Amino acid sequence: MTLQEKLLEVKELKTYFMTNRGVTRSVDGVSFTIEHGEVLGIVGESGSGKSVTSYSVMGLVDEPGEIVGGEILFEGKDLTKISKKELKKLQGNSISMIFQEPVTSLNPLLKIGYQISENIILHQSMNKRMAKQKSIEMLKKVGIARANELYNAYPHELSGGMRQRVMIAIALSCNPKLLIADEPTTALDVTIQAQILSLMKNLRMDINTSVMIISHDLGVIAELADRVLVMYAGQVIEEGNVFDLFKSPKHPYTLGLINSTPKITDTKELLDSIPGTVPGPSEMPTGCRFHPRCKFAMKKCVNHEPFLQKLSSGSKVRCWLHEEKEVNIVDESE
Structure with a gap:
């Protein structure tokens, strides 16, 4: 190229x-x-x-x-x-995408940390521990306070704005x-x-x-x-x-x-x-x-x-x- x-x-x-x-x-x-x-x-x-x-x-x-x-x-x-x-x-x-409705784009049965880590493991060849660390870093990067705590939260526990930030974190997790x-x-x-x-x-x-x-x-x-x-x-x-x-x-x-x-x-x-x-x-x-x-x-x-x-x-x-x-x-x- x-x-x-x-x-x-x-x-x-x-x-x-x-x-x-x-x-x-x-x-x-x-x-x-x-x-x-x-x-x-x-x-x-x-x-x-x-x-x-x-x-x-x-x-x-x-x-x-x-x-x-x-x-x-x-x-x-x-x-x-x-x-x-x-x-x-x-x-x-x-190529990543932020979808229009974070409510329907995030799996309500899975913790947000798992949903970010899953993408990182799939594309970045990291183990679970490294993927968790990267996920928490991404949550902090998109302005989510208490990232360590919210890593284990479910989507319904977050506000609309927070869920959209999670979507951005997932989309940007693989640069x-x-x-x-x-x-x-x-x-x-x-x-x-x-x-x-x-x-x-x-x-x-x-x-x-x-x-x-x-x-x-x-x-x-x-x-x-x-x-x-x-x-x-x-x-x-x-x-x-x-x-x-x-x-x-x-x-x-x-x-x-x-x-x-x-x-x-x-x-x-x-x-x-x-x-x-x-x-x-x-x-x-x-x-x-x-x-x-x-x-x-x-x-x-x-x-x-x-x-x-x-x-x-x-x-x-x-x-x-x-x-x-x-x-x-x-x-x-x-």
């Missing part, structure tokens, strides 16, 4: 679900890269394909789901073509090169959320782990990400540097997401919202998938699907507004 090689390259990924109602194209031609030590944020409404993208990278898509096309190159190796045995060696070791975090702060109160985000920031710097963080919360993405991928109806519709994207969004959907996020300086009584919902698999519109909800939609948007084009600023956008030149979209209601 050369130093210039990307840690992760996803090329035209297609993950479909075969159901009685037909084929659901959850991820439909998604491409992106993650550099060594970089944090990529993926944002979008429920149903946009964010989590299925992360599960595809992790190798956790089960029937009726199937990766039907594309490549997932991790350090140059295509994860869609390796054996289950090879994939299992990577899972929890080189992964890529950490995937799927809605890591969902259902946590604001104080605990801030602590978890600060923890992830510090740990990223400590062990230089690349992070792919999935969230519907733009505040979380702005706090952690270097670069942002905006997804809608299974496609990437905008990609750019986190500062540029928030300062000057290029896609009407991204603008809508930003405007619908509450700000401390807002004096409006009601939040702005994007009309309608993400289309279901059986009601996918022709042309641009966002056009039924878009206030900037043109005749061309209805019949012709836009491609993901690179702008002079370095951003990428899937929108006919930018066909001839880069434009700044402005919400006239402001």
